[in-house]
Amino acid sequence: MKMRILAGTCALAAFALSGLSAVADPADDTLVVNGEIQMITHTDKAPDYIDGLSEQYSGWHFREADTRVMQADDFDNPGMLGVEAATEVWNAVDGSEGKACASCHEAPESMAGVRTQMPSFNEAKGEMYTMEMYINECRAERMGAEAWDWDSSDMVNMTALISSVSRGMPMNVAVDGPAQSYWEKGKEMYYTRYGQLELACSNCHEDNYGNFIRADHLSQGQINGFPVYRLKDAKLSSIHNRFKGCIRDTRGETFKPGSPELIALELYVASRGNGLSVEGPSVRN
Amino acid sequence: MKRQIVLGLALSALAAPAMGATAPSAVSFAEGAVAGSLTGTAGNPEEGMKVISDRGLGNCVACHVISAMPDVAFQGNVGPTLDGAADRWSEQQLRGIVADAKKTFDGTIMPSFYKNEGYIRPGDAFTGKAAEGELAPLLTAQQIEDVVAYLLTLKE
Numbered sequence: 001m002k003m004r005i006l007a008g009t010c011a012l013a014a015f016a017l018s019g020l021s022a023v024a025d026p027a028d029d030t031l032v033v034n035g036e037i038q039m040i041t042h043t044d045k046a047p048d049y050i051d052g053l054s055e056q057y058s059g060w061h062f063r064e065a066d067t068r069v070m071q072a073d074d075f076d077n078p079g080m081l082g083v084e085a086a087t088e089v090w091n092a093v094d095g096s097e098g099k100a101c102a103s104c105h106e107a108p109e110s111m112a113g114v115r116t117q118m119p120s121f122n123e124a125k126g127e128m129y130t131m132e133m134y135i136n137e138c139r140a141e142r143m144g145a146e147a148w149d150w151d152s153s154d155m156v157n158m159t160a161l162i163s164s165v166s167r168g169m170p171m172n173v174a175v176d177g178p179a180q181s182y183w184e185k186g187k188e189m190y191y192t193r194y195g196q197l198e199l200a201c202s203n204c205h206e207d208n209y210g211n212f213i214r215a216d217h218l219s220q221g222q223i224n225g226f227p228v229y230r231l232k233d234a235k236l237s238s239i240h241n242r243f244k245g246c247i248r249d250t251r252g253e254t255f256k257p258g259s260p261e262l263i264a265l266e267l268y269v270a271s272r273g274n275g276l277s278v279e280g281p282s283v284r285n
Numbered sequence: 286m287k288r289q290i291v292l293g294l295a296l297s298a299l300a301a302p303a304m305g306a307t308a309p310s311a312v313s314f315a316e317g318a319v320a321g322s323l324t325g326t327a328g329n330p331e332e333g334m335k336v337i338s339d340r341g342l343g344n345c346v347a348c349h350v351i352s353a354m355p356d357v358a359f360q361g362n363v364g365p366t367l368d369g370a371a372d373r374w375s376e377q378q379l380r381g382i383v384a385d386a387k388k389t390f391d392g393t394i395m396p397s398f399y400k401n402e403g404y405i406r407p408g409d410a411f412t413g414k415a416a417e418g419e420l421a422p423l424l425t426a427q428q429i430e431d432v433v434a435y436l437l438t439l440k441e
Contacts, residue, residue: 196407196416196423197396207394208363214340214347215359248413253406 025210026061026219027068031279034074037168039277047274049175052206058276059219059228062209063284067231071283079160079229079281082153082236086161089154095145104142108165115166115278119267121178128182128263131159132238150257156236160227163280170277171224173270186268189261195252201269204246221246222273223266225282232285239266306426309401317389318377323399323426328434336428336435343398343424343432353439364395369441380433383424398424 031039041060046053060068070076090101090108105111115131122129122137129137135158136147148155175183193200204213205221212218227236240257243265247254255261306324313319322328336343338357346354348363370379382389384399399422407416424432 192405194406196404196420198404199394199396203394211363212359212361213363214344214361216361218363244413247406248408248411250408251411252408252413253415254408254413 026057027063027065029061029065029068031058031060031068031072033072033167039168039279040170041276041279043275045275047271050272052202053220053272056222056273056276057209057220058273058279058282059222059225059284060279060282062217062219067283067285071279077229077281077283078231078234079227079236079283080164082157082160082227082229082281083164085153086157089158090161095139095143097142097144099143101138104138108161111162112165113169115163115280116169116172118173119263119270120174121182123178128179128267130239130263130266131162132258135159135162151238151241153235156227156238159238160236160281163227163278166278167280168277170275171270171273173267173274175267175271179267182264182267183271185261186264186266189265190268193250194247195250197250197252199250201246220272221269222276223269224273224276225279225284227280228282228284230284236281239269243269309399309422312384312399314381314385314388318375318381319384320377322430323380323384324430326427326430328427328430328432330431330435330438332428333431333433333435336424336432342428345432348395351439367436367439370439371437372440374436376433376437379436380429383429383432383436396423398422399426399429 026042031041033039039058039060041058043056044054046056060071070078074080087108093100093103101108118134119128119130121127122134125137132148132150132155135155139145140147148158173179190201193203201221204218209218209220223239223242226239226242228242229235230237238257240259240262243262244254244257312323334354337345337351338354340347345351345367346357346360348361350360350362350366350368351357352366352368354360374382378389382395385397386393386395387397401420401422404420407420408414409416
């Protein structure tokens with residue numbers, strides 16, 4: 001509590017004195033979760049196929065000190081409550097086949113590494129699949145259970161559990177082969193100036209990360225931290241929910257979570273973060 | 286289809302410019318500048334100050350610092366500070382920048398405040414739903430004049 005007050009005052013003072021530049025940079029800080037998971041939150045070099053970024057930063061660097069600290073310990077990270085809830089669901093039998101996730105996959109730790117490659121091309125289905133889609137494929141086709149809505153708490157909690165066991169591992173989505181056409185489409189969207197404000201993702205997250213847009217400290221809009229626990233909403237939020245909100249903020253017509261457009265955009269944005277550690281569930285304001 | 290046309294008409298009647306105001310599509314830019322007043326009514330700098338600082342209006346301080354407004358919290362720095370803007374630009378140039386900055390700064394991130402067409406997936410304000418009917422520009426002609434009047438007070 002004390003720390004939070006201090007941090008708040010410092011930030012405000014710096015704001016007033018410096019004409020912003022001092023607080024406009026990503027925080028120079030390192031993230032180690034629970035004293036053992038070393039996170040790669042910054043790299044000196046983005047992948048070669050990303051033209052617009054020289055270095056990569058996790059969104060973690062752009063949050064206030066008290067928010068950053070929360071993510072460093074699972075007892076302080078409110079997103080871990082979602083992970084706990086999903087762990088129970090993982091072990092609970094559901095659906096006509098009398099199975100739980102655990103019946104086929106044993107412990108959640110068996111999912112280590114999965115998040116680093118999401119979304120990925122599903123050969124059997126012949127299309128790009130996000131983690132939500134793989135989860136629902138298991139529920140509907142292997143468990144005989146009802147599919148979850150994209151933004152339901154069951155779904156977002158389960159993506160948090162599956163991400164949590166990959167924390168620290170670098171994102172590594174495939175962008176070639178069958179993924180390439182999705183990647184191209186996502187890239188085109190990333191540079192499209194949507195809405196009445198005519199703003200593209202790149203205007204805010206490539207050209208202006210580190211700057212402030214009113215009270216918001218702009219990050220690179222990376223998705224290695226998803227799902228993120230947003231203090232403002234007091235709940236976990238999915239990747240597509242965030243995309244939807246950012247397009248709405250351009251005074252634009254958004255796309256629906258789970259739409260082909262947002263799936264393609266997810267692949268492209270994930271590839272911009274290849275090399276950054278999986279952080280989900282992370283904490284943001 | 287018919288319904289939509291009717292709706293469009295109704296909306297455009299609502300959003301119709303005040304008597305004598307130049308419609309967004311009729312504004313003529315010369316090297317980014319707009320010569321004459323959009324309304325014929327002198328701008329009011331105090332109103333302009335409100336438009337500049339209000340989140341629901343121009344919200345110019347989302348991107349620009351204006352030291353003359355110390356009470357306005359959280360001024361952003363995506364754009365340059367507007368301190369001294371009147372020393373750098375003429376009234377005509379400022380009117381052009383506020384009406385449609387892309388005519389002065391090619392490809393700028395700054396939104397076009399007096400324009401109502403040519404968008405990709407325009408929304409119904411910040412609802413995330415598709416816009417229906419004719420769009421109103423982000424600011425009215427008189428608000429543009431008010432903002433310009435305020436900017437003209439920013440001398441160093």
